[in-house]
Amino acid sequence: MINPGCTVDRNASVFCVLEMFHTGLRHRDIFAAVSDRWSDPRARLLTGARRAEAKTTALGALELPEDPDDLLARHTADLDAAWRAVSDGIVPDGPVSIDADGRLHVVRDDARDTPPSLIDLRNRAGAMLPGVDLPEVILEVMTEYPAFAGAFTAVSGGNTRLADLHVSIAALLTVVASHGRKRPVSDSAEGGAVRALA
Secondary structure (H helix, E strand, O other): OEOOOOOEOHHHHHHHHHHHHHHHHHOOOOOOOOOOOOOOHHHHOOOHHHHHHHHHHHHHHHOOOOOOHHHHHHHHHHHHHHHHHHHHHOOOOOOEEEOOOOOEEEOOOOOOOOOHHHHHHHHHHHHHOOOOOHHHHHHHHHHHOHHHHHOOOOOOOOOOOOOOHHHHHHHHHHHHHOOOOOOOOOOOOOHHHHHHHO
């Protein structure tokens, strides 16, 4: 940046260089040699005899030919045939259409009726399942494996002062398993704490 007095604004120049440097890192135009994230990914590629050995092993495991031209030609022909088959199935005023921008649109299908056999299967499977709330199952499993709750530590590294930490953990696991649904998931005594958090 040049001031009217034809002098360089040092602070602006520093920020300009830093911005260009960061842009170069993100675009992989420049690299940091000792960085895992910003290093040159090509520097880790195998070369020479190690590359030839790895290539032979990889091609054999994947059942791929060394010369890919024929394979790519076959895949190109398959893809072209698939596109043509889809194109032939698109008819005017049909369930599939393409707008002026080239976007594909599909008419929504009407939902099918649930077959009676599926309803019967759901009812029978539901009758076989025990009437246990999810938090109760989690708390029972945590009782069988006491080290599970002990594996949870504070971000600060200190020990928790909560006497019922296992209930809070069960509550969080229940909310995650329930995808954050906003309705009661338990009516039991210990589950009450879970229900309040869910």
